Amino acid sequence: MGFAKALTARDASWLHGIAGLFVKPLRLQIAALCVRPGEAEPEILLVSTRETGRLILPKGWPEKDKPAFETALIEAYEEAGIVGTADPRAIGSFRSYKGLADGLKIRTKVIVFKIRFEKQLKDFPEIGQRKRVWLPFSKAIEAAEEPALRRFLRQHKSQIC
DSSP, rough: OHHHHHHHHHHHHHHHHHHHSSSOOEEEEEEEEEOOOOOSSSSSEEETTTTTOOOOEEEEEOOOOOOHHOOOOOOOHHHOOOEEOOOOOOOOEEEEEOOOOOOOOEEEEEEEEHHHEEEEEEOOOOOOOOOOEEHHHHHHHHHHOHHHHHHHHHHHHHHHH
């Protein structure tokens, strides 16, 4: 009996050591946290995903040869027609999953940049593909359909509001 327990512990240790080889690597995405003044509290922009309609922040893959904060501005424009000013430093990050067209999901690390709203365009590249919703900060937390995004918003309230 003692031998079996020792063997199991050794096997488990060995398996744990190679487990990292089978985990998909994190991919980096850049998100735009668009903020504008609201009546009682600042409003946050959420957009729907194209496939499932979940409410998330505008986000995408880093743009080659551009600083990350510029990628956030591009994503805000492409997905929601938002024009604004981005803080060059990220507020923070959270972990998420990106659904691919073939049905696979890959783990992502999402770096979030605050965008100060200036205007919203009527025409933009992904018009008709996404719904855009401005919500008071507290309602945005409830409506965001990624648990990690909800936690991120709660943890960074002082930097957002």
